[in-house]
Amino acid sequence: MENGEEIAVKKLHPVVWIDDEQFKNELNILMRVKHKNIVRLVGYCYHTAQIVVDYKGKPVSASVVERAICLEYMQGGSLADQLSAEPCTLDWDKCYKIIKDICEGLHYLHNVDAPIYHLDLKPANILLDKDMVAKLGDFGLSRLFDAMQTYITESRDMKGTGGYMPPEYINRQQISPKFDIFSLGVIIIQIMAGKDGYFNCADTPPKEFIKHVCENWRMRLQATMSSHLSEEVRTCIEIALKCVEDDRTRRPTIAQIVNELSNIGNKLTALKTFLTSSIGCSS
Known part of the structure; x- marks a missing residue:
């Protein structure tokens, strides 16, 4: 980051059953968990884009949701x-x-x-x-x-x-x-x-x-x-x-x-x- 802090970014795979509300709820859980032995949530990214894809031989417009969470970087691995x-x-x-x-x-x-x-x-x-x-x-x-x-x-x-x-x-x-x-x-x-x-x-x-x-x-x-x-x-x-x-x-x-x-x-x-x-x- 600009201040020199290293963070880990975890990109979440798109899953159809996770809607925006569920994602926000999961983030709320993470954001209120603050303890020295819990990995700290730094922030998150959320972006929706429209793309054109081929469907049965025809171009159709589809929404793609990209989600990622930013966590403190753990240098020692797992x-x-x-x-x-x-x-x-x-x-x-x-x-x-x-x-x-x-x-x-x-x-x-x-x-x-x-x-x-x-x-x-x-x-x-x-x-x-x-x-x-x-x-x-x-x-x-x-x-x-x-x-x-x-x-x-x-x-x-x-x-x-x-x-x-x-x-x-x-x-x-x-x-x-x-x-x-x-x-x-x-x-x-x-x-x-x-x-x-x-x-x-x-x-x-x-x-x-x-x-x-x-x-x-x-x-x-x-x-x-x-x-x-x-x-x-x-x-x-x-x-x-x-x-x-x-x-x-x-x-x-x-x-x-x-x-x-x-x-x-x-x-x-x-x-x-x-x-x-x-x-x-x-x-």
């Missing part, structure tokens, strides 16, 4: 770029920060005045800025609801990405806040155990899978694996397994997840305070 069959190549501190960022962004969406369900949460839709701060993007499938409750969609309207959709949506087309929670669990497992980790955990008893993931990270971190880091690893994989429960009523809410992650930080702060005071007393 989380998908960091994932492979093995656990995430980033160090644990960055992985843990990304997990917390995703949870904070989702917590915001689920707790705004009119809750928003993302409905297509996956690594490709989690973008990273130059400082590796994770932000949720691509609300193409998001829906605005008046309350945190369950909705039923028509089977012909089913949309999403295979592997990240919960069983109640696949089997009964149910949409609730627990849809995004299931997707979150799959993403955390992929960060911690690799892309194939989710499919492996399905055939492994939970305690055994948790032990396996913790051991793998302990081997990677070796001497730097403090008891505090060990607790972070264990807590995250335990949360992830709860998120992918087949029974959605057994999955935690995003508020409970954020609170559990915050408790780890509170314990560390308390420990530092205790150690500082102990050193002061001994001196």
Whole structure:
């Protein structure tokens, strides 16, 4: 832009069922979503032009609508770029920060005045800025609801990405806040155990899978694996397994997840305070 700011422009494919009113409504959703872990909408472009096309051998006039949205540019690419069959190549501190960022962004969406369900949460839709701060993007499938409750969609309207959709949506087309929670669990497992980790955990008893993931990270971190880091690893994989429960009523809410992650930080702060005071007393 003229002020030197880099932005990303996303051109929307023309779709006959999206009318002007629907487009404006989607923009209104994006424009009121403002959070440090949500990709920021900068503006939008909308243009209608008349063109002449050939129809059954005759020239006819037709309207062509061009739409594009302008978003903050995320220099770090997507989380998908960091994932492979093995656990995430980033160090644990960055992985843990990304997990917390995703949870904070989702917590915001689920707790705004009119809750928003993302409905297509996956690594490709989690973008990273130059400082590796994770932000949720691509609300193409998001829906605005008046309350945190369950909705039923028509089977012909089913949309999403295979592997990240919960069983109640696949089997009964149910949409609730627990849809995004299931997707979150799959993403955390992929960060911690690799892309194939989710499919492996399905055939492994939970305690055994948790032990396996913790051991793998302990081997990677070796001497730097403090008891505090060990607790972070264990807590995250335990949360992830709860998120992918087949029974959605057994999955935690995003508020409970954020609170559990915050408790780890509170314990560390308390420990530092205790150690500082102990050193002061001994001196």
